[in-house]
Amino acid sequence: MTHTPTYDIAIIGGGIMGCATALRVAEGGMSAIVLDKDDLGQGASGVNAGTLSLQIKRVKLMPYALRGHHLWEQMGDAVGFAKTGGYTLAFNAREAEMLQERQTLKAQAGAPIEFVSNNALRAAEPHLTQKVEAASFCPEDGYANSSLTGQYYRGRLRDAGIAYREGCKVTDIGHSAGFLLTTTTGQIRASRVLLAAGAWLKPLAALLDVDLPVNARVNTVSVTERIPTLMGSVIGHATGLLTMKQKANGTVLIGGGWQGLGTPQDGRGTVNADAVKPNLALAQYAVPALAKARVTRSWTGFEANVPDFYPLAGALPGVPDAYVLGCVRGGYTIGPYIGQLMGDFILGRDPELPLFDPGRDFTKDTT
Amino acid sequence: MIRLVPNQATQITRSEKVTFTFDGTPVTGHAGESLVAALMRAGYLALRNAPNDAAPRGAFCGMGLCQECTVMIDGQVVEACRTGITPGLTVERV
Amino acid sequence: MADHYDIAVVGAGPAGGNAALAAAQAGLRVALLDEQPTPGGQVWRDKSASILSAPVTPESRAGAALRKAIETSAVTPLSQIRVWDIRLRDDHWVLQAQRAATSQEITSKSLILATGAREYVQPFPGWTTPGVIGLAGATALFKQSLTLPGKRTVVSGTGPLVFYVASEIRRLGGEVAAVVTPNTRSQWARALPDMLGQPKLLARGALWVADLMLARVPILWGHAVAQVDGAEQVTALKVRNLRTGTDGPDIAADSLCIGHGLIPNIEAAQILGVAVRHDPSLGGWVPDAAPDGATAIKGLYLCGDGCGIRGATAAGLQGSLTGARAARDLGRDAPTSPLARWHKADRFGRAMTALSLPTPALEALTTRDTIICRCESLRCTDIIDEVATGAASTNAVKSGRRAGMGPCGGKYCQSAIATLIAAQTGKSLADVPPPTPRPPLRPVPLGQAAGAFEYDALPISKPAPL
Ligand SMILES: Cc1cc2nc3c(=O)[nH]c(=O)nc-3n(C[C@H](O)[C@@H](O)[C@H](O)COP(=O)(O)OP(=O)(O)OC[C@H]3O[C@@H](n4cnc5c(N)ncnc54)[C@H](O)[C@@H]3O)c2cc1C
Ligand SMILES: Cc1cc2nc3c(=O)[nH]c(=O)nc-3n(C[C@H](O)[C@H](O)[C@H](O)COP(=O)(O)OP(=O)(O)OC[C@H]3O[C@@H](n4cnc5c(N)ncnc54)[C@H](O)[C@@H]3O)c2cc1C
Ligand code: FES
Numbered sequence: 001m002t003h004t005p006t007y008d009i010a011i012i013g014g015g016i017m018g019c020a021t022a023l024r025v026a027e028g029g030m031s032a033i034v035l036d037k038d039d040l041g042q043g044a045s046g047v048n049a050g051t052l053s054l055q056i057k058r059v060k061l062m063p064y065a066l067r068g069h070h071l072w073e074q075m076g077d078a079v080g081f082a083k084t085g086g087y088t089l090a091f092n093a094r095e096a097e098m099l100q101e102r103q104t105l106k107a108q109a110g111a112p113i114e115f116v117s118n119n120a121l122r123a124a125e126p127h128l129t130q131k132v133e134a135a136s137f138c139p140e141d142g143y144a145n146s147s148l149t150g151q152y153y154r155g156r157l158r159d160a161g162i163a164y165r166e167g168c169k170v171t172d173i174g175h176s177a178g179f180l181l182t183t184t185t186g187q188i189r190a191s192r193v194l195l196a197a198g199a200w201l202k203p204l205a206a207l208l209d210v211d212l213p214v215n216a217r218v219n220t221v222s223v224t225e226r227i228p229t230l231m232g233s234v235i236g237h238a239t240g241l242l243t244m245k246q247k248a249n250g251t252v253l254i255g256g257g258w259q260g261l262g263t264p265q266d267g268r269g270t271v272n273a274d275a276v277k278p279n280l281a282l283a284q285y286a287v288p289a290l291a292k293a294r295v296t297r298s299w300t301g302f303e304a305n306v307p308d309f310y311p312l313a314g315a316l317p318g319v320p321d322a323y324v325l326g327c328v329r330g331g332y333t334i335g336p337y338i339g340q341l342m343g344d345f346i347l348g349r350d351p352e353l354p355l356f357d358p359g360r361d362f363t364k365d366t367t
Numbered sequence: 368m369i370r371l372v373p374n375q376a377t378q379i380t381r382s383e384k385v386t387f388t389f390d391g392t393p394v395t396g397h398a399g400e401s402l403v404a405a406l407m408r409a410g411y412l413a414l415r416n417a418p419n420d421a422a423p424r425g426a427f428c429g430m431g432l433c434q435e436c437t438v439m440i441d442g443q444v445v446e447a448c449r450t451g452i453t454p455g456l457t458v459e460r461v
Numbered sequence: 462m463a464d465h466y467d468i469a470v471v472g473a474g475p476a477g478g479n480a481a482l483a484a485a486q487a488g489l490r491v492a493l494l495d496e497q498p499t500p501g502g503q504v505w506r507d508k509s510a511s512i513l514s515a516p517v518t519p520e521s522r523a524g525a526a527l528r529k530a531i532e533t534s535a536v537t538p539l540s541q542i543r544v545w546d547i548r549l550r551d552d553h554w555v556l557q558a559q560r561a562a563t564s565q566e567i568t569s570k571s572l573i574l575a576t577g578a579r580e581y582v583q584p585f586p587g588w589t590t591p592g593v594i595g596l597a598g599a600t601a602l603f604k605q606s607l608t609l610p611g612k613r614t615v616v617s618g619t620g621p622l623v624f625y626v627a628s629e630i631r632r633l634g635g636e637v638a639a640v641v642t643p644n645t646r647s648q649w650a651r652a653l654p655d656m657l658g659q660p661k662l663l664a665r666g667a668l669w670v671a672d673l674m675l676a677r678v679p680i681l682w683g684h685a686v687a688q689v690d691g692a693e694q695v696t697a698l699k700v701r702n703l704r705t706g707t708d709g710p711d712i713a714a715d716s717l718c719i720g721h722g723l724i725p726n727i728e729a730a731q732i733l734g735v736a737v738r739h740d741p742s743l744g745g746w747v748p749d750a751a752p753d754g755a756t757a758i759k760g761l762y763l764c765g766d767g768c769g770i771r772g773a774t775a776a777g778l779q780g781s782l783t784g785a786r787a788a789r790d791l792g793r794d795a796p797t798s799p800l801a802r803w804h805k806a807d808r809f810g811r812a813m814t815a816l817s818l819p820t821p822a823l824e825a826l827t828t829r830d831t832i833i834c835r836c837e838s839l840r841c842t843d844i845i846d847e848v849a850t851g852a853a854s855t856n857a858v859k860s861g862r863r864a865g866m867g868p869c870g871g872k873y874c875q876s877a878i879a880t881l882i883a884a885q886t887g888k889s890l891a892d893v894p895p896p897t898p899r900p901p902l903r904p905v906p907l908g909q910a911a912g913a914f915e916y917d918a919l920p921i922s923k924p925a926p927l
Binding site for chain 3 (some may be wrong): 154240272278284
């Protein structure tokens with residue numbers, strides 16, 4: 001048998017979490033290899049709605065999201081970044097109250113969110129429905145093009161001299177002096193491992209006898225064909241059940257976390273028309289002229305979470321030199337930044353902001 | 368000359384002619400025939416411009432799949448190859 | 462309220478039509494859905510209302526017979542209905558359908574997909590010029606509108622369809638400037654033994670060719686159209702000898718009908734989880750289905766060209782077998798027919814499909830500047846460049862370049878892109894599967910997909926944790 005080279009770290013999962021961490025540890029001088037069972041950026045990181053919105057971020061994650069926004073801006077055209085500002089809408093008194101309460105807390109956490117009058121809203125977005133009860137605005141909000149995730153990170157990894165393997169599923173992890181990974185394309189040795197397998201973290205951690213309480217949601221996104229301009233900014237709904245933007249090419253992307261079918265183990269998940277319909281209805285309610293736009297595609301992706309809905313970011317409990325990063329709510333927005341923090345942690349540096357102990361008690365909000 | 372495949376053009380009878388407009392110009396066709404057929408006969412082959420390079424495009428698959436023949440009727444994008452013409456129909460370019 | 466049936470059949474061509482008839486004969490409530498105005502499918506597409514009378518053809522006769530049989534049966538034909546999504550909900554199938562400006566849901570215990578095929582055209586310079594239409598697309602124009610694609614037409618492509626189209630142009634009074642086929646006479650000679658099983662079809666083909674020869678229409682065997690000229694529409698085209706690589710003189714024409722075989726419409730089956738495999742002799746990627754339509758998924762059946770290009774005869778036979786099988790699975794009595802006729806038709810169909818397949822010489826006509834993805838105006842170089850950056854799958858190329866993200870959903874670029882990826886990466890075509898299929902099956906206006914709704918009745922769940 002030929003001698004397999006030993007990497008300082010093997011990163012399992014080539015989504016945004018794995019790739020962003022890889023870039024950081026390589027900068028710090030480690031040799032890294034990124035492994036993905038599919039192609040890079042074909043999991044959640046490549047199919048998400050691409051919304052970069054502080055208005056839908058969790059209050060405690062705001063500092064991370066703010067820094068994430070900054071990084072996206074730097075990535076710029078290569079990821080289809082656009083800072084358009086975003087409006088979050090409430091259509092009745094109950095939603096208006098919810099909007100007031102939630103956005104005030106987010107503003108206090110550092111997001112430049114303000115409430116706007118109906119007139120200001122109408123002037124900015126003339127195609128919106130007349131039925132808006134209240135609206136908030138955040139000038140920092142915008143979007144990037146998540147389809148470009150794979151292309152972008154493939155280029156970044158290559159430029160940084162980081163090895164990656166696609167179509168390489170890790171099926172076993174041996175652990176004595178270092179790690180010996182068995183994959184569908186051969187064995188790989190590494191001194192450390194980072195589990196960054198998104199919605200597939202649970203079975204992956206189980207290979208190291210660690211039980212991570214990871215669940216997966218099956219989020220749906222739909223897109224229309226190119227249409228004349230109907231909106232200039234990111235449009236959201238007080239409940240978070242609608243996020244919508246019109247891309248520079250004229251297509252309108254509609255998300256909001258409506259649930260499709262299937263499990264990560266079965267593959268990519270499938271669209272559930274019963275969930276797509278109310279999602280589209282909400283979009284049409286917000287912008288009535290969308291009724292005639294033709295929907296060309298709906299798809300799903302798996303978004304991982306743990307019971308307290310905070311990230312897993314730190315050392316894998318009980319396994320020295322093993323780390324885990326995932327389950328970040330708003331993980332597309334926050335990914336590039338939290339990947340840097342994770343990289344710093346692995347390099348033995350002090351991260352700029354605290355990580356989220358994967359060994360915590362998930363039944364209470366301890367972070 | 369002997370023809371094994373006879374010319375049957377004269378044996379076809381068609382419905383009455385009706386007028387519709389394409390991009391503001393009156394066009395005639397037979398009631399109920401497909402918009403693509405009527406436009407083709409009237410010499411309109413280029414129905415839309417492609418995104419990105421704005422190149423002219425026209426009907427291609429004839430079966431409602433390729434989306435090359437799309438036109439706008441009442442603000443709705445439809446496939447011309449799957450749309451029958453009626454008198455007074457207003458058809459715009461997308 | 463949803464309309465509920467024992468069996469829903471999607472596609473009213475020879476396959477779906479016969480499947481519906483067989484199932485209804487067994488006493489089941491059957492809905493037969495099709496986006497066309499009347500049953501018939503592609504091969505037996507009906508005349509539009511603009512044709513008051515016209516000479517009978519074998520296709521129009523067969524189509525009329527199928528429509529008559531359906532009319533006088535217990536089948537419920539639901540025409541001009543576009544199915545845009547299908548899903549298993551609990552123990553029944555739910556079909557989302559669009560009909561003119563309305564939308565409806567149709568449910569059934571079992572589901573038969575008979576979605577037929579679409580055309581493949583190997584991209585070459587100028588193939589997006591208005592006036593260039595598919596060979597199969599041309600037959601749709603003939604059957605529906607009895608209209609010619611132009612005044613002087615070049616007919617080009619592989620397989621038998623090229624001669625059928627040339628002959629139809631002559632029948633409808635048009636001029637065929639030339640027939641250009643990449644197939645050679647010896648290829649046809651080799652296919653002869655498989656064709657002898659269908660003597661009627663063989664005789665018809667021979668007549669088309671003889672008529673063209675008598676009329677002194679040039680038939681260029683082993684040639685292909687290498688380029689189309691014309692800014693706004695076709696004015697002339699270049700023809701290349703595929704063996705020698707030399708170009709002939711320009712041919713003046715105002716239209717070109719061109720096609721290189723058919724591709725099964727497998728997306729609906731794929732979305733429902735039927736495994737697909739690569740079988741060039743059946744037109745590329747095909748879903749796994751038995752001769753009687755059964756699949757690995759309970760209550761889901763496939764028949765006709767949608768599960769492998771075998772042609773209309775095989776489609777009709779498989780339709781009958783499938784309808785009967787689905788009925789038996791629902792506890793009804795239905796005859797089990799011997800498979801011998803189907804096997805014979807299968808053999809003929811595969812031989813025709815083999816003749817229609819694009820060859821490397823044909824693929825070489827795709828220059829670096831040729832448009833590959835029509836919807837997004839992507840050129841061959843765009844695809845090659847993307848593969849060069851490391852994108853090694855159709856999904857990756859789609860994500861990186863929007864190849865296949867336009868309104869046709871990749872139906873007309875996928876195969877060419879897979880071929881390019883295979884060529885660049887050294888993979889075999891069987892290792893480059895199509896991108897993950899996604900609904901809707903056809904573009905659907907958002908308002909119709911959403912359906913009628915009351916804001917207060919939308920299932921608004923509680924917001925995400927703060
Ligand atoms: C345009 C075209 C023309 C052809 N012409 C000929 C010919 O003249 N002679 C010949 O021998 N072969 C022809 N063929 C080959 C053809 O595949 C035949 O072999 C035959 O029609 C196959 O029968 P089928 O029942 O399997 O499918 P089809 O006849 O193709 O029937 C499938 C039907 O399904 C419907 N359908 C599919 N998806 C949906 C959906 N989502 N919602 C609603 N309806 C849907 C379609 O409208 C279609 O009517 C043609 C193929 C094409 C694509
Ligand atoms: C539909 C959808 C919409 C979303 N919208 C937004 C949004 O608008 N804004 C926002 O900020 N966030 C959004 N998110 C969340 C965001 O996309 C995710 O938080 C983030 O992409 C997760 O990145 P990841 O790297 O952890 O996971 P993934 O991108 O899923 O990457 C995990 C990778 O691991 C690989 N893998 C798994 N198991 C193995 C194995 N055994 N061996 C090798 N490789 C393996 C997988 O193939 C996959 O590529 C959305 C999520 C979804 C699903
Ligand atoms: S010609 Fe292809 S959709 Fe009309």
